[in-house]
Amino acid sequence: MAPTFHSILFDSETHEATVSRATEAGVSETAAAGTSEAAEAGAARAAAAPSTAAVPVSAEVSADAFADLHLDDVVAALSSGRDDDHLGPLFRLPLRTSGAITYRHEVFRDLEGPALLDAFRAFGQRMETIRGRLAHATRTTYALDKQRWLLNAAEAYGAAVLELDRRLVDAPLRSRALQAVRDQLAAYAGSDRFTRLMADTERMQATVRGVSYRLRISGSKVVVTRSRPEPDYTAEVVETFSKFRQGERSPYEWRFDDGSDMNHVEAAILDCVARLHPDVFAQLADYADRHREFLDPGVERLDREIRFYLAYLDYIDPMRQAGLPFCLPEVGAAELEGRDVFDLALATGLVRAGQSVVTNDVELRDGERIILVTGPNQGGKTTFARTIGQLGHLARLGVPVPGSRLHLPILDRIYTHFERQERVEDLSSKLEDDLRRIHSILDKATPASLLVMNESFSSTTVQDQLFIGQAVLRQVIDRGLMCIVVTFLDELSALDPSIVSMVSNVDPDDDALRTFRIVRRTPDGLAHALAIANKHRLTRGAVQERLNR
Secondary structure: OOOOOOOOOOOHHHHOOOHHHHHHHHHHHHHHHOOOHHHHHHHHHHHHOOOOOOOOOOOOOOHHHHHHOOHHHHHHHHHOOOOOOOHHHHHHOOOOOHHHHHHHHHHHHHOOOHHHHHHHHHHHHHHHHHHHHHHHHHHOOOHHHHHHHHHHHHHHHHHHHHHHHHHHOOOOOOOHHHHHHHHHHHHHHOOHHHHHHHHHHHHHHHHHHOOOEEEEEEOOEEEEEEOOOOOOOHHHHHHHHHHHOOOOOOOOOOOOOOOOOOOHHHHHHHHHHHHHOHHHHHHHHHHHHHOOOOOOHHHHHHHHHHHHHHHHHHHHHHHHHOOOOEEOOEEOOOOEEEEEEOOHHHHHHHHHOOOOOOOEEEEEOOOOOEEEEEOOOOOOHHHHHHHHHHHHHHHHHOOOEEOOEEEEOOOOEEEEEEOOOOOOOOOOOHHHHHHHHHHHHHHHOOOOEEEEEEOOOOOOOHHHHHHHHHHHHHHHHHHOOEEEEEOOOHHHHHOOOOEEEEEEEEEOOEEEEEEEEEEEOOOOOOOOHHHHHHHOOOOHHHHHHHHOO
């Protein structure tokens, strides 16, 4: 009996989550956190997939929060070019415990070794080839073609398993997950089931490759007959005409595309060949019947789960090459501390464009729970707040996070309250919608939740905005939430000692230049709008001067 492969995504405790538990949790999360139906469906599919460990549904980031934090852009970028509908749901689902997060950290540390990373990349490429061949077998309507694709897929499968097994034997593995994979893969490669599959495949391939035939084409008529010994004059022809050769010859050889689908003419020819060699093709049919389900569920799951790691590492590699730091965070800490952190989604585009990325530090200590970010417009305040939200989610995924160091608690939920465009079909006002959303968040949030607020309640007057902002922050303080607030209301920073003020800086020599650095200091109440207006000649005097010309 073949061994059962352990999950490399979920530790043993998390791995025991059942599909029914995931489904039930998904339903409850819809009511609690506004999780989109599409996300639930994706999570349920990932949980129910027979070749994937049951995916535990903990508190997801809501669909709105995922978009507000630009996490949807991150998932889209790391999934780009990959035909894999399981990556999206996996990157939406955070882990529950520090132990489960550490389990993934161990795998990422092992994959820092170039040889091991290359081994799994090669394995993934081989498995992609196998999936392609099996897709051909499913798609084609010709029985003999199905059998051919199945045989070729099984041959590639054996090579993939044996090559990965060989490369893992002496690999310096430290993670529990990959040590278990090495042992289980070795046991599987030596199992009766696998060795019998390989022996049958090798024998069948040798038999099929021994089939030969002749084609005689006359007009629209094709005649298929048994092959017979005939002299090969290729060498003599080449030698005879070599004396007339001038320069490099043009390539006239025709190469068949082994990856193309069979057309009706090829299928008819193959049927004729099968009638000429009935014993061989009877063996092929028997082989296909016996090994139709040759893929081991554990190997298939390993392939799917390692793609989670490879996709993320491939995604952040250009940023690492550009000198940006990534680290495995310490989760479960009582306080928040981040060094050199940055917005992952923004950095993706900046690095691709060859531009520099500004990093920042963040810290909450000694009972501090709220960061109030003020300063001039276009100074990086929203980007900074978004960064903190991204870090909270990425840390719960167990992946390397953007920054040289990060300590933070394990969050149960991440909420956002960003400005929404008013829709004509809504009967309620924009302010009413803002109040309903914040009420829903505060009703569900716990002391382990994170709330990111960006220019909330901007549709009302400054006086009302200040009144509502103070009332909301008092509720946040009472509930013990961790909260990031982007606002121009400096007065809110003095509401409670648990509130920390951070301000976006400008260039000391030019108020119109933003440094995008967010520093911890008392708000100064300066928006520097006049400096920007002067820079772009948009002051009243400059505009009037142009109008008078």
